[in-house]
Amino acid sequence: MSDTTLSSLPTLAELHAMGAAQQPTYPDPAVLASAVDTLRSRPPLVFAGECDDLKTKLAAVARGEAFLLQGGDCAETLAEVSADNVRAKLRVLLQMSVVLTYAASVPVVKLGRLAGQFAKPRSSDFETREGVTLPAYRGDAVNGYDFTEASRIPDPQRLVDVYNASAATLNLVRAFTTGGYADLRQVHSWNTDFVKGAPLGARYEALAGEIDRAMTFMHAIGVDSDELRRVDFHSSHEALVLEYEHALTRVDSRTNDLYDVSGHFLWIGERTRQLDGAHVDLLSRIKNPIGVKLGPSTTPDDALALAAKLNPTNEPGRLTFITRFGAGKIREGLPALVDKVTAEGVSVAWVCDPMHGNGFTAPSGYKTRNFDDVLDEVQGFFDVHRSLGTWPGGLHIELTGDNVTECLGGGEELSDADLATRYESLCDPRLNRVQSLEMAFLVADMLRHS
Ligand SMILES: O=C[C@H](O)[C@H](O)COP(=O)(O)O
Numbered sequence: 001m002s003d004t005t006l007s008s009l010p011t012l013a014e015l016h017a018m019g020a021a022q023q024p025t026y027p028d029p030a031v032l033a034s035a036v037d038t039l040r041s042r043p044p045l046v047f048a049g050e051c052d053d054l055k056t057k058l059a060a061v062a063r064g065e066a067f068l069l070q071g072g073d074c075a076e077t078l079a080e081v082s083a084d085n086v087r088a089k090l091r092v093l094l095q096m097s098v099v100l101t102y103a104a105s106v107p108v109v110k111l112g113r114l115a116g117q118f119a120k121p122r123s124s125d126f127e128t129r130e131g132v133t134l135p136a137y138r139g140d141a142v143n144g145y146d147f148t149e150a151s152r153i154p155d156p157q158r159l160v161d162v163y164n165a166s167a168a169t170l171n172l173v174r175a176f177t178t179g180g181y182a183d184l185r186q187v188h189s190w191n192t193d194f195v196k197g198a199p200l201g202a203r204y205e206a207l208a209g210e211i212d213r214a215m216t217f218m219h220a221i222g223v224d225s226d227e228l229r230r231v232d233f234h235s236s237h238e239a240l241v242l243e244y245e246h247a248l249t250r251v252d253s254r255t256n257d258l259y260d261v262s263g264h265f266l267w268i269g270e271r272t273r274q275l276d277g278a279h280v281d282l283l284s285r286i287k288n289p290i291g292v293k294l295g296p297s298t299t300p301d302d303a304l305a306l307a308a309k310l311n312p313t314n315e316p317g318r319l320t321f322i323t324r325f326g327a328g329k330i331r332e333g334l335p336a337l338v339d340k341v342t343a344e345g346v347s348v349a350w351v352c353d354p355m356h357g358n359g360f361t362a363p364s365g366y367k368t369r370n371f372d373d374v375l376d377e378v379q380g381f382f383d384v385h386r387s388l389g390t391w392p393g394g395l396h397i398e399l400t401g402d403n404v405t406e407c408l409g410g411g412e413e414l415s416d417a418d419l420a421t422r423y424e425s426l427c428d429p430r431l432n433r434v435q436s437l438e439m440a441f442l443v444a445d446m447l448r449h450s
């Protein structure tokens with residue numbers, strides 16, 4: 001390991017001094033230091049060469065030659081790192097990507113919000129229940145969800161637990177995606193089953209039938225290669241807790257460059273994208289492909305300044321802008337951003353997060369989102385890009401492979417009264433398995449007809 005390269009990285013203390021939003025306040029610096037030391041001694045979770053491969057794929061997205069599907073939980077939890085859970089998430093993402101690949105007629109880059117998505121920025125530092133106020137839950141990487149004083153105290157050991165949980169998740173994902181589980185014929189047969197059983201299945205039959213014929217044709221002409229049995233799949237999460245990301249920033253022995261080896265792709269959240277803040281600084285120093293969330297308050301100059309700092313050489317595939325305006329604002333707000341960034345010749349992949357601008361609290365008290373709003377934001381995203389002649393590069397979705405009841409609507413017409421049946425997210429509401437697949441079929445139509 002090259003100490004010279006590592007010494008060019010600001011220390012954790014220097015990063016904190018730049019101003020770091022949304023960080024835990026750990027009660028005992030010695031315990032924190034020991035957890036960070038442990039992390040520094042652990043092997044990388046991903047290999048830098050894999051990050052470069054993903055960057056090459058994202059460069060194709062930026063050029064309009066590929067489409068990105070990024071999805072997974074809002075907040076992973078340590079308790080849910082199980083074979084069933086990881087399999088269900090992967091399965092729904094693979095199913096969606098087959099439909100989208102057919103419709104887009106370009107490769108779909110598959111990126112999980114997993115194996116590291118354990119830390120959450122919050123709107124409020126506190127949560128009040130029945131008159132009792134405690135520190136907010138910040139994800140399993142930081143503190144416990146239980147509403148007790150002890151559980152809400154940030155515990156540095158959790159960072160090590162998250163590293164272990166991420167290693168286990170990634171190991172299983174690698175096994176599934178290369179070991180035969182992702183076989184295209186198998187994934188397509190799951191989609192056929194879904195169409196048969198879905199409440200609005202008839203609506204999706206024509207497309208599923210077309211894919212069926214394409215598969216039969218491929219089989220008939222003898223396309224039966226290993227390529228259909230394995231897929232490339234990469235990991236991503238929000239780079240939020242500085243101690244975790246810093247400890248996993250390493251020197252690539254091939255190139256002597258710095259990579260954050262906690263995941264292939266890291267993004268900066270809407271609440272931590274301050275130009276002179278610690279998160280932008282840290283991610284400006286690593287070579288991974290990275291993203292930035294851009295909400296409705298982003299000005300075109302903000303976007304340009306972020307691009308200049310995070311991708312000064314304008315390297316294709318390095319930077320993804322993930323817009324999350326809300327269905328009501330995207331048509332009005334997005335054009336100015338895309339216009340200016342494009343006019344300046346800045347290379348970015350444009351991706352739509354139709355989740356985070358569309359949340360609200362239902363009368364029942366649950367945080368939720370309407371399936372129709374999510375879809376409408378995606379439609380707005382496609383409309384804006386089509387009208388400007390730019391490429392709507394992909395989707396960033398909070399979803400799960402399970403039949404939870406967290407978002408309203410969809411073909412099953414989930415209502416506020418249904419939310420209590422199976423609301424399991426510890427942070428934001430996710431599309432369930434059926435809603436996610438419906439979304440893929442509906443977006444497929446947009447891709448073909450916009
Ligand atoms: O996932 C995104 C944010 O962490 C989340 O939307 C914040 O939720 P809050 O507004 O309940 O804090």
Ligand SMILES: C=C(OP(=O)(O)O)C(=O)O
Nearest residue numbers: 074269270271293324356
């Ligand atoms: C925190 C998130 O989103 P944003 O930064 O866009 O609010 C998220 O993706 O979970």
Ligand SMILES: [Mn+2]
Nearest residue numbers: 074398427428
């Ligand atoms: Mn979220």
